[in-house]
Amino acid sequence: MTKRVVLIGHPVERSLSGVLQQACFDALAIDATYEPLDRLLIDLPETIGSLRHDEFLGANITVPYKERVVPMLDRLTEEAQQTGAVDTITREGTRLVGHNTDVLGFRPALDALVGKQKMPKLAVVLGAGGGARAVVYGLITAGFQRIIVFNRHLHRAENLVRHFARSAAHMELRAMPWHESVIEAELAKAKLLVNASSIGRQPDESPVSAELLPAEIMVLDLLYQPSETRLMREAKASGASAVAGGDLMLIHQGAAAFQLWTGSPAPLDLLRDRLEEARGGFGSHSRDGGRDGEAEPATAAPGGPSA
């Protein structure tokens, strides 16, 4: 029987995971399909329940359901518990297990961004959704001492901070209102900015104005777009010390999920190649992380080609 993996979210059409995962199934001759399932919140419990059947290897969960699915599962892994967010589901018999592979994808992306520089200790995170939870967990475990989370709806950032109260007890983790003056003051102190909000999908859209970006800051934009986001372009123009997009996180997150469903390591080179093909050959291997995992130096021409 052909096995199924589904991507559950709303919307799901922007996701590149299908192209990547299907290429890996085919390359390893695994008889499985990867299908997007656009579901409204009201249909989520039934959709998650259907994953208990034999035909499913599991699922990916995407925007905006990573936190919503948590109570619908039978067991959570350490990363899923720690973050309170699930992006991958596997099946143990009829039991459903929730994993957080964003966490596993974030760390290589952070390491590649920082490269040979010293790991910073002060970060600003924009966004407080499922992706931001993986980021905050990754920063805490990477030894950050101060993390400020800004979110459009402050209460969501406050919930995030409450969720991490225990694991962040030794350091400063705070939620702050999304006001330019507050963001500017915090960016002036920070060494790393991570955009984990959905803002930036349009080429002319950025979560922060260029004037707020201090020189020498490192910028990681989780969005994976056909070309550099406005935030990435403006960070380079402002003299950021390193800039990267979400590709490397996506690749490592996808590889981890593939291995969870199939038991086989994912072909990373194939994932990288398919990601580039899927975006029409835009960018080169060095775009954000490259084959050797090094972040692109921020001295590249601002606004130039993403290669």
Ligand code: NDP
């Ligand atoms: P969620 O839906 O859980 O969260 C979305 C976040 O974006 C929230 O903080 C939300 O704020 C904010 N947001 C959305 N629209 C606006 C807006 N118009 N103005 C201000 N804030 C807004 O999504 P995820 O956390 O899962 O994903 C967030 C982004 O990160 C997505 O673009 C996703 O593709 C990317 N991502 C990339 C990954 C990778 O592998 N590269 C991995 C995970 C995520 P509010 O709470 O106020 O609505």
